[in-house]
Ligand SMILES: CC1=C(CCC(=O)O)c2cc3nc(cc4[nH]c(cc5[nH]c(cc1n2)c(C)c5CCC(=O)O)c(CCC(=O)O)c4C)C(CCC(=O)O)=C3C
């Protein structure tokens with residue numbers, strides 16, 4: 001039976017009970033003097049070897065000490081505001097980061113003082129994992145605790161569901177792969193492999209990613225990436241009429257060498273494919289929402305140099321960035337969640353085999369090594 005309230009006039013642009021959207025991201029340095037303090041923020045208490053930090057610092061210095069992530073978030077903010085305005089969704093959009101200015105606590109304080117009481121959070125991470133989900137929820141809990149300590153009533157925060165399988169996230173990447181294939185020399189195009197790539201994480205955090213009942217080898221993190229990779233590979237096959245082999249591989253490993261992280265690494269993978277006589281490869285960075293430093297350095301610089309050394313033609317396909325289809329997807333997710341919170345039944349759009357992700361992370365979802373308070377989940381100490 002259809003719920004009449006679903007069709008109520010005016011409901012299309014109604015974000016109630018939410019009164020603001022918060023874009024929550026990683027943050028990055030904006031000049032050479034920022035690089036070391038930024039890396040200190042990122043790695044505080046996380047046991048990254050000094051050598052690795054020096055190396056990663058060099059990646060930033062190679063680009064003038066400027067991470068691309070902040071300008072990409074500014075572009076996403078513009079795209080969201082434009083999409084909301086064009087679709088009569090009256091919802092202010094704010095921005096705060098985990099590791100660099102504008103810091104999350106400062107943004108939340110401004111939002112609370114401006115009177116926002118129910119805030120919906122969009123993170124720049126599409127998949128389940130400790131780094132991409134729970135750690136942001138811990139950051140939210142820390143920020144809310146800081147406001148409380150200042151005598152400010154903390155607003156209520158909810159987090160949008162994972163959007164890895166939303167068509168507004170997947171479709172732009174399909175088009176990116178098609179464009180990359182077009183850019184390859186014609187004689188190698190049909191034989192090109194697709195190498196889907198994402199951030200490596202420790203095996204132990206992959207295995208415990210997602211809700212507890214989904215834990216197991218690779219966990220939700222690997223399963224979600226495999227689902228997106230298969231969706232893109234299927235669409236590309238349908239649209240080009242060519243069956244291309246594909247694999248999910250990893251990049252940007254850090255941590256101590258004796259701790260197992262997800263493999264194979266993209267560079268080793270390129271070497272393996274070259275050894276097998278594969279004529280070309282499209283690297284598809286499905287793990288990244290925009291062209292982060294991991295994309296500019298680890299793929300466009302390091303892996304591309306490796307391929308040149310091998311004499312293997314490669315292309316790197318586009319990330320979603322501020323694509324208007326992604327902005328529209330965020331609007332749909334906001335309206336979906338708002339309607340759900342109002343007790344209405346809504347369609348939850350999702351492609352692939354896994355279905356729409358949960359709204360509320362259950363207890364035991366993507367656990368931390370050392371438990372800490374996390375907001376916007378079933379185990380949140382806040383309402
Ligand atoms: C899964 C995942 C994402 C994707 C989801 C998401 O987007 O959140 C992501 C994103 C990002 N990671 C970033 C940068 C860094 N990540 C590091 C370290 C680590 N990342 C990890 C995982 C992830 N990271 C892990 C398990 C570590 C080990 C230490 C720890 O357990 O915390 C380090 C320390 C040095 C190093 O070891 O590499 C840096 C500098 C930037 C900014 C890039 C820019 O400036 O454009 C972004 C978007």
Ligand SMILES: [Fe+2]
Nearest residue numbers: 131199252294
């Ligand atoms: Fe990272």
